[in-house]
Amino acid sequence: MRLCASLLCGLALLGPASALDWTGLRPAGDLASLARRDQGVDLTCADGTVVQLTVLAPDLVRVRARFAGQPAAPDHSWAIARTAWPAAPWQIHEAAAAVTLTTAELEVVVRRHPLLVEFRDAATHRVINADQRPMARDPQTGRVAVAKRLGFDEHFYGLGEKAAHLDRRRAEFTMWNSDTPGYTEGTDPIYQSIPFYVGLEGGNAYGLFHDNSHRSHFDFGRLSQDCADYAADAGVLDYYFFHGPSLKKILGRYTELTGRMPLPPLWALGHQQSRYSYYPDTMLDEVARQYRAHDLPLDVLYLDIHYMDGYRVFTWDQSRFPDPAALTARLAQQGVRVVTILDPGVKHQPEGGYPVFDEGLARDYFLRRQDGSLYIGEVWPGQAVFVDYTKEDARRWWGDKLTALTGPGVAGIWTDMNEPSDFADKTGERQKDIVFDDLGARSPYGANRNTFALNMTRATYEGLARLQPDRRPFVITRAGYAGIQRYATVWTGDNNATFDALALNLPMFASLGLSGEAFVGSDLPGFIGRGDAELLARSYQVAALVPLCRNHGAIDQYDHEPWRYGPQAEGIVRKFLKLRYRLLPFLYTTLEEAHRTGVPLFRPLLLNFQDDPATLNLDDEFMVGDALLAAPVLRAGERGREVYLPAGRWYDYWTGTAVAGGTTLRTDAPLDHLPLYARGGSVIPSTDAMSHTGEKPWNPLRFAIYPDTAGHAAGSLYEDDGQSPDYQKGVSRRTALSFATGKLSLAAPAGNFAPAARRFEFSLHASPNVTSVTLDGRALPETTATALTPGWFRASPDVVVIRHADDGRAHTFDLR
Numbered sequence: 001m002r003l004c005a006s007l008l009c010g011l012a013l014l015g016p017a018s019a020l021d022w023t024g025l026r027p028a029g030d031l032a033s034l035a036r037r038d039q040g041v042d043l044t045c046a047d048g049t050v051v052q053l054t055v056l057a058p059d060l061v062r063v064r065a066r067f068a069g070q071p072a073a074p075d076h077s078w079a080i081a082r083t084a085w086p087a088a089p090w091q092i093h094e095a096a097a098a099v100t101l102t103t104a105e106l107e108v109v110v111r112r113h114p115l116l117v118e119f120r121d122a123a124t125h126r127v128i129n130a131d132q133r134p135m136a137r138d139p140q141t142g143r144v145a146v147a148k149r150l151g152f153d154e155h156f157y158g159l160g161e162k163a164a165h166l167d168r169r170r171a172e173f174t175m176w177n178s179d180t181p182g183y184t185e186g187t188d189p190i191y192q193s194i195p196f197y198v199g200l201e202g203g204n205a206y207g208l209f210h211d212n213s214h215r216s217h218f219d220f221g222r223l224s225q226d227c228a229d230y231a232a233d234a235g236v237l238d239y240y241f242f243h244g245p246s247l248k249k250i251l252g253r254y255t256e257l258t259g260r261m262p263l264p265p266l267w268a269l270g271h272q273q274s275r276y277s278y279y280p281d282t283m284l285d286e287v288a289r290q291y292r293a294h295d296l297p298l299d300v301l302y303l304d305i306h307y308m309d310g311y312r313v314f315t316w317d318q319s320r321f322p323d324p325a326a327l328t329a330r331l332a333q334q335g336v337r338v339v340t341i342l343d344p345g346v347k348h349q350p351e352g353g354y355p356v357f358d359e360g361l362a363r364d365y366f367l368r369r370q371d372g373s374l375y376i377g378e379v380w381p382g383q384a385v386f387v388d389y390t391k392e393d394a395r396r397w398w399g400d401k402l403t404a405l406t407g408p409g410v411a412g413i414w415t416d417m418n419e420p421s422d423f424a425d426k427t428g429e430r431q432k433d434i435v436f437d438d439l440g441a442r443s444p445y446g447a448n449r450n451t452f453a454l455n456m457t458r459a460t461y462e463g464l465a466r467l468q469p470d471r472r473p474f475v476i477t478r479a480g481y482a483g484i485q486r487y488a489t490v491w492t493g494d495n496n497a498t499f500d501a502l503a504l505n506l507p508m509f510a511s512l513g514l515s516g517e518a519f520v521g522s523d524l525p526g527f528i529g530r531g532d533a534e535l536l537a538r539s540y541q542v543a544a545l546v547p548l549c550r551n552h553g554a555i556d557q558y559d560h561e562p563w564r565y566g567p568q569a570e571g572i573v574r575k576f577l578k579l580r581y582r583l584l585p586f587l588y589t590t591l592e593e594a595h596r597t598g599v600p601l602f603r604p605l606l607l608n609f610q611d612d613p614a615t616l617n618l619d620d621e622f623m624v625g626d627a628l629l630a631a632p633v634l635r636a637g638e639r640g641r642e643v644y645l646p647a648g649r650w651y652d653y654w655t656g657t658a659v660a661g662g663t664t665l666r667t668d669a670p671l672d673h674l675p676l677y678a679r680g681g682s683v684i685p686s687t688d689a690m691s692h693t694g695e696k697p698w699n700p701l702r703f704a705i706y707p708d709t710a711g712h713a714a715g716s717l718y719e720d721d722g723q724s725p726d727y728q729k730g731v732s733r734r735t736a737l738s739f740a741t742g743k744l745s746l747a748a749p750a751g752n753f754a755p756a757a758r759r760f761e762f763s764l765h766a767s768p769n770v771t772s773v774t775l776d777g778r779a780l781p782e783t784t785a786t787a788l789t790p791g792w793f794r795a796s797p798d799v800v801v802i803r804h805a806d807d808g809r810a811h812t813f814d815l816r
């Protein structure tokens with residue numbers, strides 16, 4: 001504490017941008033009295049500060065403070081998806097020095113003098129997290145702050161989209177959505193703000209979500225060696241504490257609180273091609289034609305801002321796109337969908353002739369300044385006004401306007417510039433006096449900038465869902481706040497076409513996933529500058545396994561479809577796109593897991609191996625689900641690299657060779673090679689490659705079975721119609737299988753989605769000695785790789801394949 005204080009003098013120069021600056025902050029007074037409520041207690045301090053502890057679940061406690069003199073604020077947050085929680089039992093114990101609130105999992109100890117909050121594990125009484133000084137507020141500025149003791153070996157993860165390494169220890173960050181083209185490692189803040197993080201020490205994790213949308217600051221022991229500090233420029237000190245100890249459990253709760261990702265349509269997992277900008281319409285026909293001619297998979301083409309009439313949202317440029325419905329119909333015949341960009345700026349056109357402006361103005365949907373004047377910014381259409389998406393009727397109006405796009409067959413919406421960016425001032429300084437309706441609270445700009453994109457994408461997502469109730473909405477957004485996963489896929493904005501930016505993808509995607517946002521990706525091979533063939537090849541080796549796989553580039557980039565980089569790079573891109581499409585059953589199954597549990601598809605090794613200290617800051621490898629580990633080459637000129645494999649058995653994905661884990665190995669990685677490993681114990685479903693996701697059903701369905709050191713493996717396949725929301729009503733099918741000591745058990749499928757007839761092929765790795773196979777006790781005939789008849793055959797010295805028609809029933813196969 002003294003160290004913190006002494007550092008402060010040196011920090012004064014940095015101004016209040018640092019979380020560590022406690023100048024002017026008034027600490028909450030000592031604890032004076034306590035009152036019970038339904039789900040927790042109100043702690044009143046000597047100075048009048050009231051700290052509310054609310055038990056939402058045994059592992060989730062909310063701490064909300066109203067400081068002395070602080071005006072009451074409505075208890076509403078755009079981030080929160082769930083406010084009603086089933087009662088979870090708790091007790092309160094009052095002692096001389098402290099009061100303790102106990103749930104089944106947590107002890108929240110509040111020391112009276114001074115007021116310090118401490119979270120302990122109820123089972124072991126181990127301190128998980130503790131205040132270093134009382135929570136505080138500056139009565140002049142409204143700034144609020146919390147300081148936590150920093151563990152000697154405590155590591156930090158999350159905070160969403162940050163251009164930084166995976167482990168946030170010894171780093172500081174600001175939350176203020178910002179349009180930062182060409183950002184590099186260390187640029188902060190960038191587009192998104194997700195003030196949620198996870199602390200991990202000695203294998204035990206906790207989560208902390210500061211639900212305050214004002215500009216805020218986090219310092220994880222950078223400016224001081226012994227504290228982890230948080231401060232927000234204004235608003236309510238309101239945080240949620242999650243008990244682990246597992247990261248996956250915390251992610252489950254965090255996404256229960258802020259919402260889970262709905263399943264996107266299957267085609268969203270397909271390869272997507274964009275540029276700034278494709279026009280006229282015939283250009284898109286040609287790109288699609290070239291894709292098919294080059295035998296490169298493609299599901300989506302994007303229209304950037306030039307499709308609009310003078311950049312007016314919800315219009316079409318009639319000369320470039322005379323018949324958009326005919327265009328989308330032609331592309332649909334090739335299995336290609338169209339996604340259009342949509343900016344928040346509505347052209348300011350008081351002279352008339354633009355109904356979107358006229359209507360929005362007449363209904364008072366546009367943001368105004370404190371003095372009542374319209375806020376007019378500078379964006380693509382020139383002067384532009386912005387919708388106040390905190391108004392429910394404005395959101396609905398915006399959503400209904402989407403018919404201008406969905407009517408002619410547009411399949412998804414790309415929301416850009418929603419920090420919101422204003423060319424006249426990208427920092428928000430000149431927007432400070434804008435007032436948001438905010439459910440009648442008329443809240444200031446500072447509270448609303450970081451949630452602007454959340455509400456814009458919400459309006460867009462809900463509009464799509466309303467206009468096309470039989471289809472899953474697809475929205476991709478640049479900016480966002482906690483909870484953004486409920487509405488949109490996130491891409492990481494205007495990245496550079498450099499190897500540094502490629503390497504930065506891994507911690508960025510991993511951190512977004514650790515912050516509740518599972519559907520992420522970045523522009524391939526980078527938005528700014530022209531990447532070369534080598535970068536393109538290496539980028540696709542990563543992107544093939546990333547949820548969003550989208551090629552996009554700036555207006556002045558050379559054309560950058562994969563064939564433009566020469567035959568070698570094109571061949572490599574084809575190889576990895578085909579890998580992606582073969583793995584669609586696996587990727588989709590893993591995406592459904594993210595939807596259902598909050599545990600993302602793209603994972604740092606840490607998420608699967610949180611007890612392994614070697615994974616604490618490992619961010620040049622990643623895993624897909626818990627079955628595949630990729631160690632891509634991330635540097636120019638390298639043709640090999642070191643790969644860390646956690647303990648257990650692994651299999652080289654390409655050769656099937658078993659590799660012992662718990663070690664770092666050196667592997668070759670020529671330009672066309674991605675070091676890729678399957679984890680022993682897993683089952684990976686796949687099918688044949690195809691040119692787009694809707695080309696044909698998944699037949700055959702292959703299950704690669706990789707036994708662990710004990711000879712066990714288990715996994716499943718998730719399927720549904722891939723396009724409608726019926727999966728929410730259980731119209732899906734799960735096929736589960738497990739393998740143990742020579743016996744493969746196929747469970748009867750669960751769920752009532754009925755796929756077309758198809759074959760299963762089970763590939764059993766590590767099966768060198770098998771000489772016979774029985775099906776439910778009867779001998780299974782031998783067959784061959786090329787025959788389509790049921791039976792079994794040896795595919796390689798180590799791999800036995802069983803072919804079996806999917807008859808929707810449980811079966812047992814014995815391998816001897």
Ligand code: MIG
Pocket residue numbers: 275276304305341416417478493494527552553554
């Ligand atoms: O100021 O619409 O990040 O993907 O191509 C640039 C043009 C505006 C920024 C987006 C980029 C998009 C571009 N937009």
